[in-house]
Structure formats: C-alpha cells, structure tokens
Amino acid sequence: MFLKEFESIVNSRRANRKFAEDIPVPDEVIETGLKHAMLAPNSSNMQLWEFHWxxxxxxxxxxxxxxLNQTAARTAKHLVAFVTRRDYWKEHAQWNYDLVKKEIGDKEPSKKEKRGLEYYGVMxxxxxxxxWLGIAALIRRxxxxxKGFKNPFMRINGNRDQNIIVHKSCALAAQTFMLSMSAQGFDTCPMEGFDPLRAKKALNLPKAAEITMIVAVGxxxxxxxxxxxxxxPFEKTVVVHGTH
Ligand SMILES: Cc1cc2nc3c(=O)[nH]c(=O)nc-3n(C[C@H](O)[C@H](O)[C@H](O)COP(=O)(O)O)c2cc1C
Structure with a gap:
C-alpha cells in the first residue's frame, strides 16, 4: 500500500557526514522523530531506553x-544520543504490571491477564x-x-545478554528516528565513533546507562x-532455507 513512499524514505536515508551550515532543523521535526522512535518495537515493551536530545x-x-571531531558532529544542528537504561527495569516492569492490573479492575483475571501479571511480576x-555477587545471574543460569534441558527456552544468562537485549531495542529506536528525519526532508549520520566515557559524563549518565549510538541531524x-x-550482493547476504 505504501511501498513507493517506504522505498523513497529508505533510499533517501544516507549517512550524511556534512550538514548545511545555514539550514536549521526546527524543533518540531526532532520532536516528531522522537515520538516516532518511541513507537519502535522493543523487548517486552520495557522501553529501557532514553533519548538525549x-x-x-x-x-x-x-x-x-x-x-572524535567528526564533521557530522561538528556541523550537526542537533545530536540525539540513544541511551540504554537497563537500570529502569524495576520501574518499567511495575508500570507494565500496573497497566495489566488496571485492565483487570475488579473482575476475575483472564488467563492472558494472569500471564501478563506473571510476566512482569516474575519473569x-x-x-x-x-x-554485586552475581547471585541473580547464577539463578538465571x-x-x-x-528449563532448557528438554524444551526450547529463551536463554538469558550473564550480564552481557542483558546488555544485548537493551541495545537491540535502542538501535531500533535510532533507526526509526533516522527514517522519520528522512521522511521529514532532513538527514542524519549515526555515530559509534565517540568516546563513551566522556559522552556519558557530558550527558550526566549513570554507570548502568550505555550509549548505543549518537545520531547527528541536519x-x-x-x-x-x-x-x-x-x-x-543479495546472495551473499540472504541465506534461504528451503523452497516453497
Ligand atoms: C551503529 C553505527 C555506527 C556508525 N558510526 C559511524 C561513525 O561513527 N561515523 C560515520 O561517519 N559513520 C558511521 N556510521 C554510518 C555507516 O558508515 C553507514 O551507515 C554505512 O557506511 C552505510 O552507508 P549508508 O548509511 O549511507 O547506507 C555508523 C552506522 C551505524 C549503523
């Protein structure tokens, strides 16, 4: 239905490393992009991210x-740092839990609602x-x-797996934001070329937060x-399993 529009957005999104000095990007454009980014798919709807504009x-x-003095950063009219916040898990699990509770209200919970409460309350x-002692990670292992001995089970073991989960969702938010910028006639450059320690300090981020990427806009x-x-080539990138 929207294939042509989608293709033109995907094709116009390029990593642009130099932005026009004299063309500003209105705040509303960034705000719209950030609202689109909030709609990105994310693990368990935990939204363990923060967008620093x-x-x-x-x-x-x-x-x-x-x-690192990249021209994209130097000429950007705005920068948006896409940040993972795994430390918000308790607060966001509670938020999701409360939403299910609210849906249940005074009635008897359905099977689906019971599963929802267990998901956010236990899982x-x-x-x-x-x-500190790694007890939670040991229990998880x-x-x-x-659980995985006889049947398939999602294996989330050490702390590294937790970091991967939050970075996956955060990267999808960044991509949604960049596509939104393209759709609004502006350009972006995603950057992992930055000093993470200094960037975290500049943005007042706590230890648990990590920057997935910084997106330059102009x-x-x-x-x-x-x-x-x-x-x-397509054949080198796509591995087809089976035939129809
Ligand atoms: C996670 C990530 C980090 C990137 N970091 C940088 C960067 O620091 N500097 C830069 O100039 N480009 C960076 N890029 C842009 C890529 O080099 C670019 O997307 C790639 O060459 C493909 O080009 P295209 O985006 O124009 O299709 C990054 C892209 C991604 C996805």
Missing part, C-alpha cells in the same frame, strides 16, 4: 571533540535483576539450564555523501 549550542560544541525480575549536503551506496 542535544540542541544547546554550548553542549553541541562540547560534544564535537567527544565525537522480568528474573531477566533484569543484577547484584540455573533456571535456563533446567540538512545534508552532496559533499556529505561518500559516493554511491555500496552493499554486498
């Missing part, structure tokens, strides 16, 4: 060396709890081993595009 000139200037603590220039889009 940097529009203050002084902070933008301070971020340039942190982003999410099992997935996201972390402690044991549960995964026992009106792109032709110099900002590094030639034709290059991709490996």
């Amino acid at each position: 940097i529009k203050d000139a002084a902070l933008l200037n301070a971020m340039t060396p942190i982003c 999410m603590p099992l997935v996201y709890r972390r402690d 044991i549960v995964c081993f026992i 009106k792109g220039t032709t110099e900002g595009i590094q030639g034709e889009r290059k991709r490996l």
